[in-house]
Amino acid sequence: xxxxxxxxxxxxxxxxxxxxxxxxxxxxxxxxxxxxxxxxxxxxxxxxxxxxxxxxxxxxxxxxxxxxxxxxxxxxxxxxxxxxxxxxxxxxxxxxxxxxx
Amino acid sequence: xxxxxxxxxxxxxxxxxxxxxxxxxxxxxxxxxxxxxxxxxxxxxxxxxxxxxxxxxxxxxxxxxxxxxxxxxxxxxxxxxxxxxxxxxxxxxxxxxxxxxxxxxxxxxxxxxxxxxxxxxxxxxxxxxxxxxxxxxxxxxxxxxxxxxxxxxxxxxxxxxxxxxxxxxxxxxxxxxxxxxxxxxxxxxxxxxxxxxxxxxxxxxxxxxxxxxxxxxxxxxxxxxxxxxxxxxxxxxxxxxxxxxxxxxxxxxxxxxxxxxxxxxxxxxxxxxxxxxxxxxxxxxxxxxxxxxxxxxxxxxxxxxxxxxxxxxxxxxxxxxxxxxxxxxxxxxxxxxxxxxxxxxxxxxxxxxxxxxxxxxxxxxxxxxxxxxxxxxxxxxxxxxxxxxxxxxxxxxxxxxxxxxxxxxxxxxxxxxxxxxxxxxxxxxxxxxxxxxxxxxxxxxxxxxxxxxxxxxxxxxxxxxxxxxxxxxxxxxxxxxxxxxxxxxxxxxxxxxxxxxxxxxxxxxxxxxxxxxxxxxxxxxxxxxxxxxxxxxxxxxxxxxxxxxxxxxxxxxxxxxxxxxxxxxxxxxxxxxxxxxxxxxxxxxxxxxxxxxxxxxxxxxxxxxxxxxxxxxxxxxxxxxxxxxxxxxxxxxxxxxxxxxxxxxxxxxxxxxxxxxxxxxxxxxxxxxxxxxxxxxxxxxxxxxxxxxxxxxx
Numbered sequence: 001x002x003x004x005x006x007x008x009x010x011x012x013x014x015x016x017x018x019x020x021x022x023x024x025x026x027x028x029x030x031x032x033x034x035x036x037x038x039x040x041x042x043x044x045x046x047x048x049x050x051x052x053x054x055x056x057x058x059x060x061x062x063x064x065x066x067x068x069x070x071x072x073x074x075x076x077x078x079x080x081x082x083x084x085x086x087x088x089x090x091x092x093x094x095x096x097x098x099x100x101x
Numbered sequence: 102x103x104x105x106x107x108x109x110x111x112x113x114x115x116x117x118x119x120x121x122x123x124x125x126x127x128x129x130x131x132x133x134x135x136x137x138x139x140x141x142x143x144x145x146x147x148x149x150x151x152x153x154x155x156x157x158x159x160x161x162x163x164x165x166x167x168x169x170x171x172x173x174x175x176x177x178x179x180x181x182x183x184x185x186x187x188x189x190x191x192x193x194x195x196x197x198x199x200x201x202x203x204x205x206x207x208x209x210x211x212x213x214x215x216x217x218x219x220x221x222x223x224x225x226x227x228x229x230x231x232x233x234x235x236x237x238x239x240x241x242x243x244x245x246x247x248x249x250x251x252x253x254x255x256x257x258x259x260x261x262x263x264x265x266x267x268x269x270x271x272x273x274x275x276x277x278x279x280x281x282x283x284x285x286x287x288x289x290x291x292x293x294x295x296x297x298x299x300x301x302x303x304x305x306x307x308x309x310x311x312x313x314x315x316x317x318x319x320x321x322x323x324x325x326x327x328x329x330x331x332x333x334x335x336x337x338x339x340x341x342x343x344x345x346x347x348x349x350x351x352x353x354x355x356x357x358x359x360x361x362x363x364x365x366x367x368x369x370x371x372x373x374x375x376x377x378x379x380x381x382x383x384x385x386x387x388x389x390x391x392x393x394x395x396x397x398x399x400x401x402x403x404x405x406x407x408x409x410x411x412x413x414x415x416x417x418x419x420x421x422x423x424x425x426x427x428x429x430x431x432x433x434x435x436x437x438x439x440x441x442x443x444x445x446x447x448x449x450x451x452x453x454x455x456x457x458x459x460x461x462x463x464x465x466x467x468x469x470x471x472x473x474x475x476x477x478x479x480x481x482x483x484x485x486x487x488x489x490x491x492x493x494x495x496x497x498x499x500x501x502x503x504x505x506x507x508x509x510x511x512x513x514x515x516x517x518x519x520x521x522x523x524x525x526x527x528x529x530x531x532x533x534x535x536x537x538x539x540x541x542x543x544x545x546x547x548x549x550x551x552x553x554x555x556x557x558x559x560x561x562x563x564x565x566x567x568x569x570x571x572x573x574x575x576x577x578x579x580x581x582x583x584x585x586x587x588x589x590x591x592x593x594x595x596x597x598x599x600x601x602x603x604x605x606x607x608x609x610x611x612x613x614x615x616x617x618x619x620x621x622x623x624x625x626x627x628x629x630x631x632x633x634x635x636x637x638x639x640x641x642x643x644x645x646x647x648x649x650x651x652x653x654x655x656x657x658x659x660x661x662x663x664x665x666x667x668x669x670x671x672x673x674x675x676x677x678x679x680x681x682x683x684x685x686x687x688x689x690x691x692x693x694x695x696x697x698x699x700x701x702x703x704x705x706x707x708x709x710x711x712x713x714x715x716x717x718x719x720x721x722x723x724x725x726x727x728x729x730x731x732x733x734x735x736x737x738x739x740x741x742x743x744x745x746x747x748x749x750x751x752x753x754x755x756x757x758x759x760x761x762x763x764x765x766x767x768x769x770x771x772x773x774x775x776x777x778x779x780x781x782x783x784x785x786x787x788x789x790x791x792x793x794x795x796x797x798x799x
Contacts, residue, residue, distance in 0.1 A: 023777045032773070097771030 008049030015042035029084055029091045033077045040070045107153050108164040111187050114150045114197060115238035117143040118204070122231030129224025134216055136227030141208045144234055147201040151194070158194040159632060163640040165189070165244060165308055181299060186244035188308055190640045191633050192463060196241045196395060199470045203387035204234040206474065206599035207379045213596035214379050214481050226266055230383070233259035237388040241395065246305035246313070246353075249399070250288075250295050253356065253392055257284050260389045264376035276375035283369035287359020294352030301349065303330045307399055309639045314402030317346055321406050321655055343407070350403065350410035353396070361393025361447045364421045368720050371440040378484055381436060382477035385443040386470045394450045394466055401459050402642060405651035408658070412550045415455025415536070419554030419561075422448030424718075426564035430571070431704050431714045434491040435480045438572045442517060443473060445561060449532050452558050456551050457652045457660070458535030460614075460633050460645050465532050467629075468524035468610050472516035475603035479510035482596050483576060486589035493575040494701055495583040502589045505597045507577050509604030516607040518569040519562060519683045526680065527611030533558055534616070534675040535660075542661025551658075562679045566686025574694040582698070620672045 015038050022035030044063040051059030081091055088095045121143035125136030132138065165188050172183035208230060215223060236259055240252035258281075265277030298305055298313055306312035319325040320332075320342045327335075327342070338345055357363070362370040370390070374381055384390060397404060397414065404410055422445045429441035446469050453462035484491055486503060500507040516525035536558060540551035581587040614629035634645045641647060652658045662668040693703040704711060716722070792798060 020781060024774060024781065027774060093773040100769050100771030 005049050005053045008045055012042045012045040012049070015039070015045065027092045027094045029077075029081045029093050032093065033074060033081070036073070036077075037070060040066060040073075107150070107157050108162075108166070108187075108189060110150065111154060111164065111189055111242065112168065114147045114154070114201065115235055115242060117146045117150075118231045118234035118238065120231075122228050122235060125224050125228040125231055129227060132224075134212065135223035136231075137208065137212055137216060137223070140227045140231055141205065141212075143231065144201055144205040144208050147234070147238065148198070148205050151197040151201045154189060155194045155198045158189060158191055161635065161637065163190045163635060163638055165639055167244070181303065183247060184245065185248050186306075187242050188244035189242070190308070190643050191635055192398060192643065193241050195463065195467065195632070196391075197238060199467055200234070200237050200241060200387045200391075203383060203470055203474045204230070204237075206478070206602060207383045209595050210382070210478050210481065210599045211377075211379045213593050214485060215377065217593060217595075218485065220377075222266070226263070226377070229259055229263045229266070230380070233263060233383060233388055237392065240392055244307055246295050246298060246307070246400070249307075249396060250291060250356075253291070253360065253396070254288065256389055256392055257281065257288065257360070260284075260373070260376075260380075260384055263380040263384075264373050266377055266380065267375075273375040276369075276372040280369040280373050283366055284359040287355045287357070287366050289355070290352045291356025291359075294349055294355070297349045297352060301331060301334045301345070302328075308643055312642075314400060314406075315642060317342075317403055317406055318651065318655075321346070346403070347407045347409045350407045351413065353400070354410065354414065357393035357397055358417065359393070360396075361390050361451065362421075362444045363393075363417050363448065363451060364424055365720070365724075367421065367425065367444045368717070368724060370444055371437055371717070374434075374436040374440050378436065378477060378481035381439075382474045382481070385439070385477060386474035390443060390447055391466060391470065394447055394454070394462065397451070397454050398459065398463055398466070401454065401648050402651065404454070405457075405459075405648050406655040408547055408656040411455050411457070411652070411656055411658075412547055413455070414451050415551055415554040418448045418451025418453070418455055419536075419557035420448070421445065422452060423557040423561040423564070424448075426561040426568065428714050428717050429568040430564060431707065431711050432568075433493060435483060435493055435496075435572065435576060436477075436491055438493075438568055439473070439476055439480060442476075442565065442568065445565060446473065446517070448561070449529060449558060452536055452554055453532040455554065456536040456539045457649070457656070457658045458532055458539075459648045460630050461528065461531040461535045463633060464614050464629055465525075465528035468516065468528040468607070471603055471610050472513040472523075472525055472607040475509060475513035475600065475607050476517065478596070478599055478603065479506055479513060482506040482592050482600065483510075485592050485596065487585050488590060490583075490585060493572065496576045496581075496586050497579040498577070498581040498586060499589060500577040503577075503592070505600060506592070509600040509607075510577070511573060512604045512607050514569045514573045516611075518566040518687055519679060520566075520687070521680060522608075522611065524607050524609070524611035526683075527615055527617075529562070530676050530679055531614070531616055533562075533679050534672065537675050538660045538662050538671060539658050541665075542659035543657060544659075545657075547657060559678060559682065563682040563686040566683035567690045568686075570687040570690035571694050574690060575700060579694075579696055579700070580698050617672050617676050621669055 019035045019038035019042065022031055022038065026032065026035070044066050047059040047063040047066070051057060051063075084093075084096055085091050118140070121136070121139040124132075124139045129136035129139075165186070167184045167186040169185045170182060171185065172181065208227075211226070211230070215226060220226070233256065236252045236255035240249055240256060243249040243252060261277045261281040264280055265274045267273045295305065302313040302316045304311050304313055304316070307314070309315075316328045316331055320327045320335075331342070335342055335345060340348075359366045370385075373384060376384070404414070425441045425444035425448060429438050429445065432438045432441065446465070450462045450465050450469070453459075453465060482503065483496070483499065483506065486499065486506075487496060512523060516523035519526045519529040533555065536551060536555035540548055540555050542548070543551060612626075614627050616627050616630070619625065619627050630645060635641060636644065649660075662671055665671045665674055694700045697703065707714070713719070
């Protein structure tokens with residue numbers, strides 16, 4: 001008994017909204033990274049759901065690439081967070097405003 | 102051909118003085134005579150080559166070659182091609198000899214006038230002379246108008262440098278500035294004229310196929326077809342060919358009037374006397390001032406087509422001749438008299454060109470170069486003797502102490518006054534004769550204008566005779582009127598040598614072209630006429646008889662030699678009138694200044710006329726008034742407009758953008774969350790817009 005594709009889409013939409021909500025309301029850079037992961041995974045869920053729906057493997061392969069990309073992104077992100085902490089003694093994104101006008 | 106070699110090395114005539122300029126500039130101060138020897142060698146080399154060239158050209162050969170193309174045109178694009186080239190025809194060959202001869206003698210004379218007098222800054226002086234000679238020789242050789250314009254400007258720059266040679270005194274720098282600015286005012290029109298000629302004809306060459314005088318002739322002629330380029334341009338301008346060409350001619354004439362010191366741009370020349378005397382000789386006899394007249398003669402094929410411009414030239418020339426001669430009558434300083442005589446004599450050349458006397462103008466240019474250089478160098482000799490006192494009231498009785506200077510100076514004065522048989526008589530007589538016969542023969546308004554110009558020129562002969570001999574008598578005759586004049590300093594060979602050479606030339610140079618003798622007695626001795634009338638090759642379009650045809654066909658000028666019965670009578674009347682007036686002037690000068698120990702009172706008798714003449718008809722005053730009361734307020738108004746309106750608009754625009762950007766940049770908070778919010782809101786809005794327009798909610 002296959003799960004209908006609409007459920008996957010709802011799950012994906014929920015994940016995406018949670019991610020966006022996290023980015024908009026929190027100011028901790030680590031939470032930002034996690035929220036971005038949620039958004040990326042919402043996309044992955046969509047890929048795989050449609051891949052199964054259409055019987056085409058391209059979506060699944062694509063989500064593999066997304067995961068690799070997410071790993072790289074986190075590596076860079078963690079680096080930025082470390083520098084942020086070193087310079088501002090904090091990981092809050094609202095502190096790092098010295099390079100604006 | 103025999104002439105090949107000399108034509109190949111023709112550019113060296115100009116390059117040699119340039120080398121001497123470089124040498125004097127670089128190592129002049131380590132050399133024995135501070136650069137003088139290099140200058141003398143270089144100009145003497147130029148003189149030798151010029152004479153060789155002259156002999157070759159006299160044999161009937163001419164030469165035209167492009168040396169260097171500095172802006173390539175290309176047939177397909179139809180773009181302009183700008184070149185440097187050499188044009189050797191009888192006119193330029195003759196002028197090269199004159200320029201290099203005078204330059205050589207001026208260099209030699211400078212040994213006595215500058216070196217022996219212990220002047221400082223001599224390398225700068227000789228560098229200036231070298232560059233001056235180089236510019237003028239290149240100008241003479243130029244084969245197109247743009248090249249001529251460039252060297253015309255260089256000549257102006259050099260005269261500025263040399264007039265202001267004694268830059269620590271107050272006078273010379275100001276005189277140099279004035280000379281520079283006044284001639285530049287004329288050159289401004291010249292530049293526009295050059296651009297106009299390029300735009301109209303697509304070429305500024307003086308000679309050969311596709312040169313602008315020939316194209317202009319085709320455009321104005323009824324038989325030949327108008328060249329396509331010219332027709333296209335005339336359609337754009339929307340003017341008749343004759344009108345438009347006249348405008349171009351007058352524009353170029355602006356430069357000529359400035360350089361050749363014609364009314365009303367003559368005011369710089371008397372002030373230019375502040376320069377060292379040898380420089381005055383060079384400027385007035387062979388280079389700067391001669392450049393203007395030479396330019397008109399060079400492109401005479403163009404001017405001969407335009408009767409309106411010719412009438413302007415004749416009137417300006419005749420008026421200047423008379424106007425300047427009257428001012429020379431009351432001057433106190435030796436060089437001032439000579440300055441006004443220069444203006445006046447160049448007026449005669451313009452008069453000749455305007456009345457169709459191409460050969461007469463060239464002839465007078467040549468004889469004038471000799472006797473005016475002689476008079477200036479003679480004046481320089483007197484100035485050395487008088488310990489740099491130029492005031493003629495303090496001179497007198499110098500003829501006993503300075504035999505060589507006196508005799509040569511007298512020869513120059515007789516030539517200047519136009520007394521037979523000295524050089525100036527033959528040339529000035531021919532100028533007046535040409536004006537006379539063309540004026541009598543031409544019908545209508547232009548005939549009247551020519552006769553008017555002739556009358557002014559004739560009247561000026563009297564004043565010329567008067568001021569010339571006033572100068573001679575005051576300087577050399579009578580009793581010495583100061584201690585210095587009783588015991589003048591003696592001058593060396595380097596002063597006397599050039600004087601003797603020029604004195605001989607001023608005496609005999611007229612014999613090359615004794616037209617009156619030919620007309621009365623019949624021997625074929627008008628050598629200059631024949632020389633300036635080549636019949637072969639491109640030079641046939643630059644020949645005297647071609648110009649005579651043009652001036653008859655297009656200008657409507659006709660020479661009526663038999664107007665007073667027969668040709669002999671006309672010649673005799675014309676020559677007799679000018680000689681009689683010159684003698685009358687000289688006689689009056691003798692009566693007033695010849696033996697009187699207190700000559701000053703004769704000049705004072707003129708009363709208010711004297712102060713009018715002494716102040717040069719208040720020409721300087723009215724030009725200064727023009728500058729301070731008209732140009733200055735205008736410039737100030739323009740400045741105010743620039744500062745307030747133009748700058749206001751520019752500053753306003755930048756102010757607005759500065760202000761708005763200072764507000765708008767507040768969006769950039771530096772907080773990532775804000776950016777994310779804006780991003781999200783933007784996405785939502787975009788989706789909503791797509792939704793509404795796409796009809797999702799319908």
